[in-house]
Amino acid sequence: MDSILSLLPELFQAVILRTPEHVRNNLEEIRLRTGCPLELIVSNSCWETPDEDLPIFKKEHAVQMLQRISRYSLYTMEEELKRGYVTIRGGHRIGLAGRVITENGHVLRIRDVTFFNIRLAKQKIGAALPLVPYLYQKGRWLGTLIIGAPQTGKTTLLRDLTRMISGGIPDRCIPAKKTGIIDERSEIAGCVAGVPQNDVGERTDVLDACPKAEGMMMMIRSMSPEVLIVDEIGRKEDMEAMFEALNAGVSVMASAHGFSLTQLKSRPSLAPLLEARMFDRYVILSRANLSMGCRMSVLDKLGRSIAAEEEIWH
Structure with a gap:
């Protein structure tokens, strides 16, 4: 403050x-x-x-x-x-x-x-912990798209996921992974003069203020991340870069503005990526009860619910 x-x-x-x-x-x-x-x-x-x-x-x-x-x-x-x-x-x-x-x-x-x-940036350590059983399986982090309206906690979740992916979760026997952030709006890592102001883990590299479409391939070529973190995808060029990243064998955690998976599928720029089922998980955020924070539900790659809203809270 x-x-x-x-x-x-x-x-x-x-x-x-x-x-x-x-x-x-x-x-x-x-x-x-x-x-x-x-x-x-x-x-x-x-x-x-x-x-x-x-x-x-x-x-x-x-x-x-x-x-x-x-x-x-x-x-x-x-x-x-x-x-x-x-x-x-x-x-x-x-x-x-x-x-x-x-x-x-x-x-x-x-x-x-x-x-x-x-x-105001307020990092919430542990906010994404309830999601781990759904997003980490068989030794790898699953490609995930976090969907929600503004101020439902998309960036907060991505930031905390980055911290856990980069540092690992020892008590769950989850190892640390090389992680790359394409932080076009300087919101995930909150860099000032290139130095992250938020805790995004020790094995995280950041391309700050870099356009997502260019940054994704730059990061893959230069820093060889195992997991790539991207905030607020939506443009056609973002989709093309996302296809390349996913086909390169990198797990991608991203967010997008929207109220539901169905609504996103109606957007011409996002439809090809969703129809190709490139993401293994979808996390839907809502803010139905402000006193309790943000509600989360989890869908699989086919859009089927695997965790209802009442089961996971942020």
């Missing part, structure tokens, strides 16, 4: 520090929009501050925040201003929005940053 608070104008730091401890501990997002009051997202809902008028985020606050995020050197953030986000110490990700400068239909950078979304 200290690394986040130091970026905020003092007025907003004070508001967050005044909130109850359970609110700070469960913060998911801090949203700042020019001309609007501070918004705190707690357990997927907006926190209503009792008996207090929240301060309005102004243009001068946005300028001050951007200066602090860039350490008063905006030219060093050219790539981040093009991508629309920056990862800071602790693995936290700050989404940026505002006026965009384009050239020939391509984004050059965000010129006037007036909206910020600070997404």
Whole structure:
């Protein structure tokens, strides 16, 4: 939290520090929009501050925040201003929005940053442990696609799976495996200057801020991983690279936005991969009961349920 608070104008730091401890501990997002009051997202809902008028985020606050995020050197953030986000110490990700400068239909950078979304990285050690009996069989990790809507825990599960795959699980006699992460959005490992801020295991190599389609084959050729970790697949070029990786004998753990396997099959870019049954397991996430966290169900490669929602909890 200290690394986040130091970026905020003092007025907003004070508001967050005044909130109850359970609110700070469960913060998911801090949203700042020019001309609007501070918004705190707690357990997927907006926190209503009792008996207090929240301060309005102004243009001068946005300028001050951007200066602090860039350490008063905006030219060093050219790539981040093009991508629309920056990862800071602790693995936290700050989404940026505002006026965009384009050239020939391509984004050059965000010129006037007036909206910020600070997404707090909270590693949950052991979150994926209930999945191990379904994903590790006969001495190998099965190719798996994790499906869920935003904020259902897809990246959290992938991160914890990476940690366990890379380090092994001695009490279950599961050995460590060479693991590679293609972290296009810097969310799994949360790298800063190439160094992971999250615990992703000692035998893990990371290609940070690298496009997935190119990164998968780069990782296979250069680092020879036994398991490949990829977040948020969906483009046609991602599918082509995924086919190559799976056919190269590498187990792939990936995630995709969606509500069900049926819905994903209706997406033209993903349909060929799913119809070819390249994944051995599908993990479906939902957030039906926020007080209990995220629900998980597991399907086999034919789409048949092998673990019902009520049996596995995250």
